[in-house]
Amino acid sequence: MELEKLSALFEQMTLEDKFGQMTQTTGEHFLEMPNKEELVETGPSMEDLGFNAENIYQIGSVLGVSSTAVINEIQRTYLKKSRLKIPLLFMHDAIHGYRTTFPIPLALASSFDRELVKDVAEAVAEEMRATGLHVNFSPMVDLSRDPRWGRVMEGFGEDSFLAGELGKSMIEGYQGSENGEILNDHVVACLKHFVAYGAPEAGKDYASVDMSEKEFYGFYARPYEIALSANPRFVMASFNSLNGEPVTASRYLMNDLLREKFGFDGLNISDWGAVGELKNHGVADSDKEAGDLAMSAGIDIEMLSNTFLTYGSKILEEKPELLEQIDLAVWKILCLKNELGLFEQPFASEESEKTVVRQEKFIQLARKSALESTVLLKNNQNILPVNRKDNLILIGPFAKTQDLLGNWACKGKETETISFEQGFKNQNCPIKAYETLDEVPDKELKYATQVIITIGEASNWSGEGHSSSDLEIADDQKELIRSLKGMGKKIIAIGLSGRPLALQSVIADLDALLWTWYLGNEMGNAVAQLVLGIERPAGRLPMSFPRVSAQVPIRYNELRSGRPANESTYSSRYQDIEIGPLFPFGFGLQYDEFSIDDVSLSKFEINQDDVIEIHVRISNHSQYDSKFTLNLFFEDPIARIVRPVRELLDFVKLDLKAKHSEDYSFKFTLADLSYADNKGTKVIENGPIHFYINDLSKARISCNVKLK
Structure with a gap:
């Protein structure tokens, strides 16, 4: 649709139409005889959710539908009864595959392979789009160090850099581009769950999170910051509270941090029922107040509750300044639907589903x-x-x-x-x-x-x-x-x-x-x-x-201690088990013999403007072609605040022919060695830096930071 026509359509919208576009529900409300195998259902009735025969045909999106036939039936019924004929967006959780199932994300993280993760995401996107789906609630980059938490399977593990990089690759695979454009046969990525959902107290899902600014900015916010550079068009707010403030109701987190500091310009969506759950958190005493808090925080689409559509007009009467934000959210929703071509072709091809999936x-x-x-x-x-x-x-x-x-x-x-x-x-x-x-x-x-x-x-x-x-x-x-x-x-x-x-x-x-x-x-x-x-x-x-x-919780990049773990009674250890994890981050054996040699550094004294290279030669001594992962770690031994014992700086997966050697160079800048201080500010200091390759016990080479 031409931009002028889209703008004219926007001008026809009432406030109720706008709040409808900002509302998402499941698909059974549009079907006379729901096919339970193809639907994720809400449980509550349409009336219990606050919908009626009129406003149900104002909503903007549906989640949990999973076949072309049912998606088309819902879209056809909706467009027949909708006043403005704005097509629905269809969204789903294809976490590790739609119909073809791939390894869970935690397993994919074991590959340490950006391109493989991107290829998997592209395949998932192609199957989803062929079925009529438009948005995937993935990737999840929540950093987690506690395996008691069940959702570690959906993420990429305990390292913030690895999680961010693989999340970035997955977004690029889903959307088909690096700039946020949604290419043909691709879907919109939804980065989740913003923010710090992976650190619930005692590993219990949905529990509160409490942490320092140093910990938050240095580790838990970092995967989102990295992944956002791939320009996902959606971000999902997390269920949890952070330092006593539910994320769904946090203007600071959803606007000041996500939009202003991290530069996100897409759509924020709540998680399932999270707006209504603000009452359970104890920060709202009614659905109206919950909707007010979420809307004021910057939530653009409310998933599986109905406070925007029910109370939006009353909220605006009290806070007319929110209208500009609401108009911007609705305009982004319309533009995304237009970019996906839904106004011209709102239906999916059943033949494509048969040939693609x-x-x-x-x-x-x-x-x-x-x-x-x-x-x-x-x-x-x-x-x-x-x-x-x-x-x-x-x-x-x-x-x-x-x-x-x-x-x-x-x-x-x-x-x-x-x-x-x-x-x-x-x-x-x-x-x-x-x-x-x-x-x-x-x-x-x-x-x-x-x-x-x-x-x-x-x-x-x-x-x-x-x-x-x-x-x-x-x-x-x-x-x-x-x-x-x-x-x-x-x-x-x-x-x-x-x-x-x-x-x-x-x-x-x-x-x-x-x-x-x-x-x-x-x-x-x-x-x-x-x-x-x-x-x-x-x-x-x-x-x-x-x-x-x-x-647990346990991690390889633990902070230094004044009494580091050793055989002494008075050191940071448990007295009844051996020191350290059974198998640490980055551990993995191979059938074949490899060696890492000729490690060299391009400069031993680095400053603000330098691009540094660490060169290595990796050799496959076996008679088999194989793959080998190089993990580059670093240690900052002297700093103003306590630093981790090791940190992942970069990684690469190499294909090595039998009896063959290959050279590889890691490249980085001084900014990559920075850390977050107690106020969350990134800091770079003078002093030595030690580098480790795969083996965390022995430094391979060192340099000295010297700021001008």
């Missing part, structure tokens, strides 16, 4: 991403990879199941998911699978050369609302390990979960451990290829694994 290229990408998202944590005497001719047995609760997608799987189907058993069969490996040890015939067990077991947590044990106090694997899994160990068997474990688990009680009895998270539809094929050596594991941990549950 579950394309072979998406399935192949799902397998590739699954391979790169797997982390080898233990491999005694190089027991992996195994020989397919050996007598192998596969045992455990996940050996035969297709329930391997993890939470938030959108329209992913278990029937299209490859089980571990089937994955080995697809590689012509004559393995037999059993769920329990009791099912295994004595003769088979006697002659088994290796036993592969599956351990971890079921897919419905992580995700939103699934916080856990106990991070240990189940007792029956421990008993399986003890029994096999007592028989003298070599045990290869395949671990799957949506969070790091506490494995100290079993790790000594395992000869090998391959951690797979939830890898999507191609999980069984990918794991079989890795176990058999057809492919080579190259993932690294994006979150530290604690030894025991009580050790």
